Amino acid sequence: MEHNELVASIKYIRPNAQFALRGDELEWLDTEQGKPTQIEIEAGWVAYQAAQIAEAEAKAAEKTALLDRLGITEDEAKLLLA
Amino acid sequence: MAGAGYKLFQTGDVLTAAQVNTYLNEQTVMVFANAAARTSALSSVLAEGMMSYLQDTNSVEVYNGSSWVNVGNAGDITEVQAGTGISVASGTGPIPVITNTVATAFDAAGDLVYGTGADTFTKLSLGTAGKVLTVNSGATAPEWATPAGGGGKVLQVVQATYSTATTVTSLTMTDTGLSGTITPSSASSKVLVLVSQPIWMDRITSLAGMNLRLMRGSTRIYGSPDTGGGGADSGYSQASGSTRIQFRWNYTITYLDSPATTSATTYKTQFNVQDTADSGSVTAQGSSQVGSIVLLEIGA
Numbered sequence: 351m352e353h354n355e356l357v358a359s360i361k362y363i364r365p366n367a368q369f370a371l372r373g374d375e376l377e378w379l380d381t382e383q384g385k386p387t388q389i390e391i392e393a394g395w396v397a398y399q400a401a402q403i404a405e406a407e408a409k410a411a412e413k414t415a416l417l418d419r420l421g422i423t424e425d426e427a428k429l430l431l432a
Numbered sequence: 433m434a435g436a437g438y439k440l441f442q443t444g445d446v447l448t449a450a451q452v453n454t455y456l457n458e459q460t461v462m463v464f465a466n467a468a469a470r471t472s473a474l475s476s477v478l479a480e481g482m483m484s485y486l487q488d489t490n491s492v493e494v495y496n497g498s499s500w501v502n503v504g505n506a507g508d509i510t511e512v513q514a515g516t517g518i519s520v521a522s523g524t525g526p527i528p529v530i531t532n533t534v535a536t537a538f539d540a541a542g543d544l545v546y547g548t549g550a551d552t553f554t555k556l557s558l559g560t561a562g563k564v565l566t567v568n569s570g571a572t573a574p575e576w577a578t579p580a581g582g583g584g585k586v587l588q589v590v591q592a593t594y595s596t597a598t599t600v601t602s603l604t605m606t607d608t609g610l611s612g613t614i615t616p617s618s619a620s621s622k623v624l625v626l627v628s629q630p631i632w633m634d635r636i637t638s639l640a641g642m643n644l645r646l647m648r649g650s651t652r653i654y655g656s657p658d659t660g661g662g663g664a665d666s667g668y669s670q671a672s673g674s675t676r677i678q679f680r681w682n683y684t685i686t687y688l689d690s691p692a693t694t695s696a697t698t699y700k701t702q703f704n705v706q707d708t709a710d711s712g713s714v715t716a717q718g719s720s721q722v723g724s725i726v727l728l729e730i731g732a
Contacts, residue, residue, distance in 0.1 A: 353597035354718065361601070361711045368602035368708055372609055379602040 355395050360386060362401070363394035435459075435481045453477075461485050461492065467500070516551040546574055562617065578618045578732070587621060587729040590614045595722045599715040603704050605645065605656070608716040611700035612725040619692050620732035625699050627685035630721035632678070633671060633714050640677035641670040641706030642714040646685050648699055654687045656704075668706070680718070688730075699727060 351359070356371060363386055368379040378385035386394065417424060436454045441447070458479060464470040466488040474482065480497035493500040512528040514520040521529040534553060537545045542558025544565075559565070559576025568575045592612035600606040610629055625646060633640045645655020645667045655667030671679035691697045701723075705712045717723050 353599065354715075357599045357713060357715065361713065365711060366601075366708055368604070369600075370602060370606045371597075371599040372607075373596045373598070377606075379604055379606075 351392065351395060356391060358398050359391045359394035362398040363390060435479060458482060463487065470500075517553075544574070548573070578620055583731060585731045587617055587731050588614070589729075590727040591724065593722050593724050595717050595720045597715055597717050597720060599713050600704055601708060601711075601713045603706075603708060605643075605702040605704050608644070608701045608703055608723065610716065610723040610725055611698055612727050613696050613698045614727040614729060615696045616691060616694055616729050618732065619694050621691075622730045622732065623689045623691055623697070623699075624728040624730055625685065625687045625689055626726040626728070627683070627687075627701060627724070629683045629701060629716055629723040629725075630680070630718060631669075631683045631703075631714060631716055632680045632718040633669070633712075634679075635677045635705075635707075635710050635712035636675070637677065637710040637712075638674060639670065639672050640679065640712055641668065642703060643668050643706065644683055644685075644701055644703040646687055646699065646701055648689060648691060648697060653689055654685060655702075670706070699725060701725070 351374070353371065353373060356374060356376070360367065360369060360371070360376070364380070364383045367383045369385075370377040370379060376385070413424075417427060420427070422430070436459065439451065439455050458477065459481075460483075462470070462474075462482070462484045464473065464484055464486055466486055470484050470486065474484075478495060480495060482495040483492065483503070484495075484500070485492050492503045494503050495501075510524065512520050512523045512525075512530065514523070514530075517532065517534045519531045519533050521531070534545055537543070537553065537555045539555065540557065544556040544558075545553050546556060548554050556574060556576070562579065563576040564579045565574055566577045567573075590612055592610070594608070594610040596609055598607075598609045608629065610627070614623060616623065627646065629644070631642070631644065633642050643656035643665060646653055656665040667685075669681075669683070671677050685701070689699075701716075703714055703716060705714050
């Protein structure tokens with residue numbers, strides 16, 4: 351996993367946890383939450399990506415629903431906001 | 433008379449009274465009780481070259497044509513006195529010991545001896561490596577001193593880079609991994625530290641903050657204290673936005689330090705997040721971007 355993927359995964363499975371990550375070497379500084387295992391981190395990365403996709407899809411669906419309620423297209427909405 | 437020289441007598445020669453007086457009496461060492469006895473005996477026959485031994489003074493004297501001169505002790509050194517820079521032991525003999533006291537002022541290799549006034553001197557021990565001989569501030573004596581180094585000139589340059597991504601989500605100051613080591617040639621030199629370090633800041637809220645500081649060894653020389661830090665501290669950075677902050681920039685530090693040492697000295701950066709809530713994090717060398725630290729030794 352890349353460094354930024356490790357960071358995203360750890361922050362996803364251990365919200366607000368305190369740690370330092372140098373390359374792929376994890377130094378756990380949090381006293382309230384436990385250090386995640388490599389398996390947890392890898393699973394967390396998968397879950398994080400799924401959550402990102404789900405969040406993006408939810409936003410898209412929300413936008414479509416709003417445009418439908420307004421009865422305008424996306425381009426028309428942009429013109430209104432311009 | 434004395435001075436007749438040497439005569440080789442042959443078999444059958446008749447020895448005259450004059451020859452006895454000339455070749456024997458007057459050319460031998462005549463022994464007298466004292467000078468008065470000699471004067472009395474020789475007053476009418478004194479001749480240059482006569483020699484006598486006076487029993488009262490145990491001296492051998494020669495008549496030089498006008499007076500009797502002591503032969504045995506004439507010209508002897510009877511006393512030696514010490515002049516400046518010289519010491520004398522047993523000055524009246526029989527064999528005086530004369531010592532050069534300037535030379536004895538040298539105790540070790542590299543010692544120098546210089547004057548401290550009229551006829552006085554002292555020793556200056558060898559200076560340490562790299563020192564130069566100069567005149568002291570009072571212009572009264574020589575001394576060893578650190579070379580001027582050209583006054584503000586760059587004496588050496590050291591650069592170090594680091595490209596391993598390092599992330600911290602803690603209030604605890606953590607090494608970014610970027611460090612450089614320099615060994616000043618003089619304790620009076622200054623070290624100009626130039627840091628250029630890629631920083632990424634990320635937080636799921638409307639505000640993100642971080643601190644970055646410069647360390648000399650374990651001593652903080654620029655930036656925030658060990659933990660926390662914030663708007664009032666040097667080295668604090670902050671970004672504001674809407675619901676998520678993702679801010680990337682190149683952090684620079686320019687700092688002129690006075691380490692006052694000639695030992696190897698390591699400079700490094702440390703960082704932390706201002707707030708641990710809302711998944712705040714800060715990353716140095718993200719995506720393996722290269723951080724650089726340049727150390728310049730500046731002559732005093």
